[in-house]
Amino acid sequence: MVLDTTGERLARVVHWGADLGADIDLDALVSATDPPLARATLDVRVPVSLVPERAAGYRGRPGLSGSREGLAWSPSLRVASQEWAEPEGGVVMAEDPDAGLVLRSELRLAPSGLLRVRHALRNTGSDTYQLDELACLLPLPAVAGELLDLTGRWCRERSPQRRPLGQGVWRREGRHGRTGHDAPLMLVAGTPGFGFRAGEVWGVHTGWSGNAATWAERLGDGTAVLGASELLEPGEVRLEPGQEYETPWLYATWSDRGMDGLSAAVHRWLRARPGHPRRPRPVVLNSWEAVYFDHRLERLIELADAAALLGVERFVLDDGWFGSRRDDTSGLGDWHVAEQVWPQGLEPLIDHVRGLGMEFGLWVEPEMCNPDSDLYRAHPDWVLGVPGRLPPPWRHQQVLDLANPDTFAHVRDRLAALLDEYDIAFLKWDHNRGLVEAARAGRPAVHAQTLAAYGLLDELRSRYPDLEIESCSSGGARVDLGILARTDRVWASDTNDALERQAIQRWTALLLPPELIGAHVGPSRARTTGRTHDLSFRVATALFGHFGIEWDVMEGTAEERAALADAIAFYKRVRGLLHSGEVVRGDHHDPAAFLHGVVAPERDAALFAYVQLATSVAETPGPARLPGLDPERRYRVEPVPLAGGPVPAQAEPPAWLAEGGVTLPGRALATTGLQMPVLQPEQALILHLNG
Numbered sequence: 001m002v003l004d005t006t007g008e009r010l011a012r013v014v015h016w017g018a019d020l021g022a023d024i025d026l027d028a029l030v031s032a033t034d035p036p037l038a039r040a041t042l043d044v045r046v047p048v049s050l051v052p053e054r055a056a057g058y059r060g061r062p063g064l065s066g067s068r069e070g071l072a073w074s075p076s077l078r079v080a081s082q083e084w085a086e087p088e089g090g091v092v093m094a095e096d097p098d099a100g101l102v103l104r105s106e107l108r109l110a111p112s113g114l115l116r117v118r119h120a121l122r123n124t125g126s127d128t129y130q131l132d133e134l135a136c137l138l139p140l141p142a143v144a145g146e147l148l149d150l151t152g153r154w155c156r157e158r159s160p161q162r163r164p165l166g167q168g169v170w171r172r173e174g175r176h177g178r179t180g181h182d183a184p185l186m187l188v189a190g191t192p193g194f195g196f197r198a199g200e201v202w203g204v205h206t207g208w209s210g211n212a213a214t215w216a217e218r219l220g221d222g223t224a225v226l227g228a229s230e231l232l233e234p235g236e237v238r239l240e241p242g243q244e245y246e247t248p249w250l251y252a253t254w255s256d257r258g259m260d261g262l263s264a265a266v267h268r269w270l271r272a273r274p275g276h277p278r279r280p281r282p283v284v285l286n287s288w289e290a291v292y293f294d295h296r297l298e299r300l301i302e303l304a305d306a307a308a309l310l311g312v313e314r315f316v317l318d319d320g321w322f323g324s325r326r327d328d329t330s331g332l333g334d335w336h337v338a339e340q341v342w343p344q345g346l347e348p349l350i351d352h353v354r355g356l357g358m359e360f361g362l363w364v365e366p367e368m369c370n371p372d373s374d375l376y377r378a379h380p381d382w383v384l385g386v387p388g389r390l391p392p393p394w395r396h397q398q399v400l401d402l403a404n405p406d407t408f409a410h411v412r413d414r415l416a417a418l419l420d421e422y423d424i425a426f427l428k429w430d431h432n433r434g435l436v437e438a439a440r441a442g443r444p445a446v447h448a449q450t451l452a453a454y455g456l457l458d459e460l461r462s463r464y465p466d467l468e469i470e471s472c473s474s475g476g477a478r479v480d481l482g483i484l485a486r487t488d489r490v491w492a493s494d495t496n497d498a499l500e501r502q503a504i505q506r507w508t509a510l511l512l513p514p515e516l517i518g519a520h521v522g523p524s525r526a527r528t529t530g531r532t533h534d535l536s537f538r539v540a541t542a543l544f545g546h547f548g549i550e551w552d553v554m555e556g557t558a559e560e561r562a563a564l565a566d567a568i569a570f571y572k573r574v575r576g577l578l579h580s581g582e583v584v585r586g587d588h589h590d591p592a593a594f595l596h597g598v599v600a601p602e603r604d605a606a607l608f609a610y611v612q613l614a615t616s617v618a619e620t621p622g623p624a625r626l627p628g629l630d631p632e633r634r635y636r637v638e639p640v641p642l643a644g645g646p647v648p649a650q651a652e653p654p655a656w657l658a659e660g661g662v663t664l665p666g667r668a669l670a671t672t673g674l675q676m677p678v679l680q681p682e683q684a685l686i687l688h689l690n691g
């Protein structure tokens with residue numbers, strides 16, 4: 001990134017993209033990037049500064065919007081001080097004394113190439129300043145002519161959508177009070193036709209779990225930007241004299257090798273964080289799809305015994321263990337173990353699980369309550385809503401007002417009491433509704449609620465530093481780097497249908513490395529879609545995340561359980577590679593198949609999956625190119641017959657497969673590729689490479 005920090009105004013972004021080298025003549029670069037003045041327009045050049053201003057002539061969506069009852073609506077910020085350290089970034093202070101505003105802008109560039117930007121605005125005036133929007137914007141070059149972002153719904157999170165970037169605004173808004181099933185995850189702009197492995201691309205992500213907007217805008221003057229901000233409701237942020245508002249971090253990446261390069265920069269940055277999970281990701285068994293609300297000690301003990309025999313390392317008790325929570329209509333908010341179903345408390349189960357050598361995990365949904373709960377009956381004023389009416393119900397529940405210190409303290413203390421009483425290594429932290437008309441004292445409340453939820457997580461984490469937390473929200477509706485600054489993995493989706501999961505995990509990995517993506521083997525007939533899948537396909541799908549099981553394994557045959565145990569043993573052998581290597585996704589020629597994998601940091605090993613999603617049009621699917629390998633290194637490629645391996649649909653397999661493998665240099669594997677077998681749909685071939 002090159003910034004022009006000369007002059008009084010906020011820095012202009014001269015270049016965001018390829019490393020231009022340390023010896024670049026910056027004056028020459030500034031001169032080379034200075035646009036001409038067109039006719040019949042402003043007589044001055046209008047830069048895309050860090051916070052583009054109307055006062056400078058900017059005619060797109062401005063960086064800062066707000067006013068003092070209609071005044072001070074168009075600030076003209078002048079730089080007061082700036083500190084830069086190359087290449088890490090810096091801080092700029094700018095002010096407009098007439099408008100009574102001071103802006104602090106911070107840019108951080110990580111060695112992985114990930115850029116983080118945020119701003120903070122302080123009201124130095126003598127009356128209230130209503131902030132409507134403070135955005136982080138970065139300019140795009142003219143070659144970025146196509147956009148990709150993600151959208152979706154419950155059980156179909158993170159579906160890609162593409163469009164050309166013409167003049168105008170493509171803006172994605174999330175007003176769910178949580179990140180949302182339909183969140184863009186990353187807005188990518190690139191050279192038309194960009195893919196996972198090709199094209200020059202620029203991507204942004206907002207690290208925020210409340211309301212947010214992300215957009216791309218191309219102006220009539222030819223400039224284009226990517227932008228993002230917290231989405232504020234009318235009057236939501238009113239800065240009294242001396243008060244400050246800070247934006248979420250904008251995470252921005254660039255790559256000249258397609259979207260895999262964007263992912264690699266984010267993954268490397270995440271993995272370098274001091275708080276990134278370091279222990280091998282334990283194999284999980286979650287009780288939800290095995291027993292739902294039917295909690296019976298004997299049954300759960302049997303499940304735990306079966307899990308331990310398979311090699312499971314963490315047993316998680318899901319929803320239904322507390323208060324009157326026998327279904328989803330009541331009890332939420334009453335964080336006391338249900339005496340009716342657990343007369344001796346959770347101890348007998350936890351002791352048993354611990355005795356089997358597994359960790360114990362527990363489901364909670366701390367931000368919510370059912371109106372049919374002791375909590376709500378005692379404190380009806382603790383929920384968010386406009387006075388006199390409750391927001392429309394969603395899964396029979398309402399949202400607790402965590403910005404109320406009494407509510408916050410109550411929830412924190414109940415969770416702490418559980419964590420003190422029981423040997424709990426892991427919380428599955430759920431959040432099962434969108435926030436609609438969320439208000440406290442009549443005012444919009446999502447901003448304060450999001451910060452309060454972060455505060456609750458932060459307090460618990462500092463008190464219980466070894467506790468791991470999963471971010472779940474009706475499946476994958478809270479997947480963002482704001483929540484991941486205080487949690488250890490996400491539940492990517494409530495669908496355990498392996499076919500759906502192939503796409504969901506592929507696109508979730510645009511932002512997150514596999515070790516942060518919970519991926520479980522579900523029952524053979526998927527509960528959410530009714531599709532039936534072989535164990536081999538379910539295992540091959542869950543393998544590329546943080547592996548677990550969400551199935552009453554006693555339903556499986558003895559043969560299936562033995563195969564699952566073998567698959568778990570294999571996961572344990574390869575999780576070091578899977579959770580440290582680079583994620584690669586081929587731009588495979590056949591739309592009926594996916595090719596993806598993980599290549600070890602030293603590029604001496606890799607694991608790939610060739611996934612037959614549907615039937616291919618061609619008789620034989622053709623060769624798959626295995627990208628991301630060391631071109632000079634020779635690799636031994638061998639199929640891994642997980643749980644019986646994929647069912648073939650061919651007279652004879654390709655020669656190399658019939659011979660049990662092949663040894664070729666990375667260059668050949670990436671260019672000529674390997675002929676793939678003809679597979680039945682919804683089957684996957686796993687390949688292990690060693691070089």
Ligand code: DGJ
Pocket residue numbers: 288318319363430432472473474475476491493494
């Ligand atoms: C929604 C989650 O996504 C599920 O995995 C499960 O925990 C249920 N909530 C429990 O109510």
